[in-house]
Amino acid sequence: MTAGGRLIVALDTVDADQARSWADAVAPHAGLLKLGLEFFLANGAAGFRGITGVPIFLDLKLHDIPNTVAGGVRAVLPLRPRMLTIHAAGGAAMIQAARQAAGANADRPMILAVTVLTSLDAAALQAVGVAASPAEQVLRLGRLAVEAGADGLVCSPQEVAMLRQALGAAVKLVVPGIRPAGSAAGDQARTMTPSNAVAAGADWIVVGRPITGAADAGAAAAAIAAEIA
Numbered sequence: 001m002t003a004g005g006r007l008i009v010a011l012d013t014v015d016a017d018q019a020r021s022w023a024d025a026v027a028p029h030a031g032l033l034k035l036g037l038e039f040f041l042a043n044g045a046a047g048f049r050g051i052t053g054v055p056i057f058l059d060l061k062l063h064d065i066p067n068t069v070a071g072g073v074r075a076v077l078p079l080r081p082r083m084l085t086i087h088a089a090g091g092a093a094m095i096q097a098a099r100q101a102a103g104a105n106a107d108r109p110m111i112l113a114v115t116v117l118t119s120l121d122a123a124a125l126q127a128v129g130v131a132a133s134p135a136e137q138v139l140r141l142g143r144l145a146v147e148a149g150a151d152g153l154v155c156s157p158q159e160v161a162m163l164r165q166a167l168g169a170a171v172k173l174v175v176p177g178i179r180p181a182g183s184a185a186g187d188q189a190r191t192m193t194p195s196n197a198v199a200a201g202a203d204w205i206v207v208g209r210p211i212t213g214a215a216d217a218g219a220a221a222a223a224i225a226a227e228i229a
């Protein structure tokens with residue numbers, strides 16, 4: 001994989017023209033582009049189809065009863081996303097249902113289970129009733145998700161080395177919460193720089209605002225691709 005192949009750029013906007021213009025600017029430096037909740041709720045399947053030429057990670061973080069999640073996965077299969085997210089906290093049966101719904105074609109989407117959102121710190125996790133530390137909870141959910149058939153996990157860069165050691169080389173680790181040195185954390189709580197996240201063992205890093213908030217999104221993406229080269 002090229003260095004740029006490890007960079008996933010999150011095109012978080014409701015504006016389809018803006019997303020297309022960011023996509024054109026960053027595509028030469030990225031392995032995939034990510035379309036998420038705000039883009040998909042505003043623009044739907046037609047908007048998805050408007051971003052062409054680069055594999056797409058469709059980040060809907062499905063979290064519901066198994067039958068409903070399976071139906072959601074099947075509903076987006078015609079779009080042929082390369083990656084699709086579900087919440088590991090939905091439990092083993094939900095994860096199995098999502099994986100089964102993804103099918104067996106060689107070009108089926110990878111099912112990625114989100115462990116603990118990168119915006120949560122230990123206090124926020126305790127406030128929702130989880131006494132475990134973020135790392136302990138990520139490991140618990142990561143094991144559960146992989147045993148239930150998830151192809152990979154979404155985790156913060158701070159848990160990457162631990163997950164690699166515990167779960168081995170085969171599990172794909174997709175890692176948001178990435179902040180180049182000196183850039184604002186914003187709502188992200190568990191962060192690392194691009195190069196440190198890749199050095200820890202991330203297969204892909206997910207970067208949004210440090211690129212889309214820059215005056216020149218293409219240059220910002222190129223700089224991050226160079227940092228992880």
Ligand SMILES: O=C(O)c1cc(=O)[nH]c(=O)n1[C@@H]1O[C@H](COP(=O)(O)O)[C@@H](O)[C@H]1O
Nearest residue numbers: 010059116117118154176177206207208209
């Ligand atoms: O599933 C994700 O991609 C995701 C999981 C997570 O725990 N944290 C997280 O930030 N993300 C996504 O990664 C992107 C990070 O964006 P920035 O914080 O702008 O770099 C956003 O599109 C989030 O929706």
